[in-house]
Amino acid sequence: MRRGLRSALGIASAAALIALAGCTTDPSVEPADEGDGAQEEAPAEEWFDQELYDQQLKQREVDPEGPEDKPYLQMINPKMGDTSEFKSDGGKKMCFANASISNPWRQTGWITMNEQLKELKKDGVITEMETRDAQDNDDTQIADIDYFIAEGNCDGFIISPNSTAAITPAVERACKTDKPVIVFDRGVETDCAVSFIHPIGGFAWGIDTSQFLIDNLSKGDKVVALRILPGVDVLEQRWAAADKLFGEAGIEVVDYFTEGDPAEIKKVVSDELAKGDVQGIWMDAGDGAVSAIEAFEDAGKDYPVMTGEDELSFLRKWKDTEMTALAPVYTNFQWRTPLLAAEKIFQGEEVPTEWVLPQSPITAEDLDEYLDRNKGMPDGHYAKFGGEDMAGYPQVWQDRVIP
Amino acid sequence: MIPRTPETRLGDGGLRRLIERAVDPRGAVVVLLVVILIAIVVLNPSFAEPGALMRFIQRVSPVVIVAIGQYFVIVSGEFDLSMGAVVTAQVMTAGHLIGEDDSKTVPVLIIMLVIGVVVGIVNGLATTLLKVPSFIVTLGTMLVIHGAVMWWTGGAATGNPAESFRQLGRGGIEGIPILGLLPYAVLILVAVIVFAVWISRRPFGRTVVAIGDNAEAVTFAGANVWRTKTLAFVLSSLAATVAGVLLAGYAGVHPSVGQGYEFTAITAVVLGGVVLGGGRGTVLGALIGAFTLESLFTLLNFTSVPATMRDAIQGAIIIAAVAYSGVAFAKKRRRPATSATTSPTNEQTDPSTTSAGTSSPIQLTGGDEAERK
Numbered sequence: 001m002r003r004g005l006r007s008a009l010g011i012a013s014a015a016a017l018i019a020l021a022g023c024t025t026d027p028s029v030e031p032a033d034e035g036d037g038a039q040e041e042a043p044a045e046e047w048f049d050q051e052l053y054d055q056q057l058k059q060r061e062v063d064p065e066g067p068e069d070k071p072y073l074q075m076i077n078p079k080m081g082d083t084s085e086f087k088s089d090g091g092k093k094m095c096f097a098n099a100s101i102s103n104p105w106r107q108t109g110w111i112t113m114n115e116q117l118k119e120l121k122k123d124g125v126i127t128e129m130e131t132r133d134a135q136d137n138d139d140t141q142i143a144d145i146d147y148f149i150a151e152g153n154c155d156g157f158i159i160s161p162n163s164t165a166a167i168t169p170a171v172e173r174a175c176k177t178d179k180p181v182i183v184f185d186r187g188v189e190t191d192c193a194v195s196f197i198h199p200i201g202g203f204a205w206g207i208d209t210s211q212f213l214i215d216n217l218s219k220g221d222k223v224v225a226l227r228i229l230p231g232v233d234v235l236e237q238r239w240a241a242a243d244k245l246f247g248e249a250g251i252e253v254v255d256y257f258t259e260g261d262p263a264e265i266k267k268v269v270s271d272e273l274a275k276g277d278v279q280g281i282w283m284d285a286g287d288g289a290v291s292a293i294e295a296f297e298d299a300g301k302d303y304p305v306m307t308g309e310d311e312l313s314f315l316r317k318w319k320d321t322e323m324t325a326l327a328p329v330y331t332n333f334q335w336r337t338p339l340l341a342a343e344k345i346f347q348g349e350e351v352p353t354e355w356v357l358p359q360s361p362i363t364a365e366d367l368d369e370y371l372d373r374n375k376g377m378p379d380g381h382y383a384k385f386g387g388e389d390m391a392g393y394p395q396v397w398q399d400r401v402i403p
Numbered sequence: 404m405i406p407r408t409p410e411t412r413l414g415d416g417g418l419r420r421l422i423e424r425a426v427d428p429r430g431a432v433v434v435l436l437v438v439i440l441i442a443i444v445v446l447n448p449s450f451a452e453p454g455a456l457m458r459f460i461q462r463v464s465p466v467v468i469v470a471i472g473q474y475f476v477i478v479s480g481e482f483d484l485s486m487g488a489v490v491t492a493q494v495m496t497a498g499h500l501i502g503e504d505d506s507k508t509v510p511v512l513i514i515m516l517v518i519g520v521v522v523g524i525v526n527g528l529a530t531t532l533l534k535v536p537s538f539i540v541t542l543g544t545m546l547v548i549h550g551a552v553m554w555w556t557g558g559a560a561t562g563n564p565a566e567s568f569r570q571l572g573r574g575g576i577e578g579i580p581i582l583g584l585l586p587y588a589v590l591i592l593v594a595v596i597v598f599a600v601w602i603s604r605r606p607f608g609r610t611v612v613a614i615g616d617n618a619e620a621v622t623f624a625g626a627n628v629w630r631t632k633t634l635a636f637v638l639s640s641l642a643a644t645v646a647g648v649l650l651a652g653y654a655g656v657h658p659s660v661g662q663g664y665e666f667t668a669i670t671a672v673v674l675g676g677v678v679l680g681g682g683r684g685t686v687l688g689a690l691i692g693a694f695t696l697e698s699l700f701t702l703l704n705f706t707s708v709p710a711t712m713r714d715a716i717q718g719a720i721i722i723a724a725v726a727y728s729g730v731a732f733a734k735k736r737r738r739p740a741t742s743a744t745t746s747p748t749n750e751q752t753d754p755s756t757t758s759a760g761t762s763s764p765i766q767l768t769g770g771d772e773a774e775r776k
Contacts, residue, residue, distance in 0.1 A: 260659055261659040267462060267701075275446075
């Protein structure tokens, strides 16, 4: 009998756990009545960096320098660095330590990068590139970089870090070889690289998207935020900025982690629609956007105001439904820039030490243009891939054969 | 469902029986399900409307079907870890091969069924004839299938299949009184349940359970162990195929669809009172387990628990539920030992079970002396 009691207690406490969890978080989900609506306990706070936020907020407004028709060579507020020490003749071999090609965004970029390599080979500066794929694993990537340093016979390194802190020492070791190191996409905690290439950043994404929703919704409206995973800085910064602005505007927002799984997204959105009306959908990455929209269709509700990403599946659904939407961009054409930067470096041309590429969302006005440019591309393709002027366009991206 | 313990036979009233039933682990999971459903309805009254309920069953059906498939494998004493990968493979196959061409729906469906059968046969034969533990075999097939799909598709979806194909998972018969829409997925689920219950009452179903209990004895009794187990694996990967068809319709095509389904299914099956290691359990148990698990996920969506905490709470509740059944059964097993005269009645055929005629306690350890006496 006592055992039965004890186990019954176990169940009861588990139930209490849910109930408690429900209670404690309720206030933060409800629109805050007190004061200016600032939430006293925002989980996104630890990722919030006011300085970086302000910087990215401003960079969004800056007209980038560089050739108009080549966005992958444009730069925002560049501080040029001297590269004359690396100037040398002859064909060069680049070594590329890639974090992974495990998502459609990285795959699109990887295809574009290979096309860029083909073009550069013709010029005779970059004649070879050896690539190692770390498959989303820090240890693998550290080993890859050390392999390149020891026996890669490399003239220069391109590193797309898997994570910030873990890869830093390996990048520093690569720098010590006195060969040029180019880092792109995610950053590292050292500025020893000749150039760090990246789009404006996560806060800019969060500001663009939440501002769009706030402009199109009114106070007290509800937004469901669909997030991929916790703890990844590029994603957390998007959310940190959006969460802050939603809070200030009095928009009620509830967030979920879905890993981009459309089945999970549809469940979450259906449940939210069963609870009450949802006026907005915010995503920290566009994978699975279509199933969120279909949840509204199946529930017979009006389309939400929505921000997805420049993945074609979303753009096409947006066009079909004529909903109010915005496609923020995590600049995919940045995959072209590292090889072009390497060529400049070997020719002794200056490159920015921090090469900030433009990152402007696709709006309703641009939508038709981008759909037209990407006609025939598969749904997983990213509209701002930036390869329209290359020889393989459009066939290579339409076939989408991963090199 | 009522265990014929001395107290109930003394016949002292409905209340005592009701309590007994609730304390019994098989009853407990039903109680848990009811509690969760009530909590959902309290938080969100519109959930109880027939239309909403149908939508709920529609979206739960892939998990339930996978759990039922997993039941046949687990009850035979094996594991099928490849189910999630099969679901993913089928979803991606549908997306890639059907595309926007309606006329390909039927041929591709046939290809998918063939893939399902082949995977099941490979799993089954490697486990039985090659004597590789199923945990390893299906782990291997999981990786092989997943790798092959990633290689073939580049790990990204080309797009959703034609709308006619997606109707199976997304659409339904419209204009039904009260319900509004009767999703096809619900009809398919009912068909799967009926089939599973039927086959588990056939000699096959009883042999599967007996093999899980004691394969050697079954061999001596003249049954064909390898054929029965292989059939169980085929049923399981066919279940994953059906789930894949429904999911491709319900959610769309994406390489992450189906990920983790094998563990969801195993959790559901265990929650429903099927013993890991085989020999005990019912189709209906697996069914209730799957519904309980999915209702729990839904409840968490309704309670606005912080996103980061949900997994932890899920885990805590699952451990609590399974631990409860374990403890309660340990106690129940001791009881007949003290009064030997009542123990034979404990073993009588329980009308609600659909398998080998024994009740289905959750026994996480091998000790089932009371049953075998």
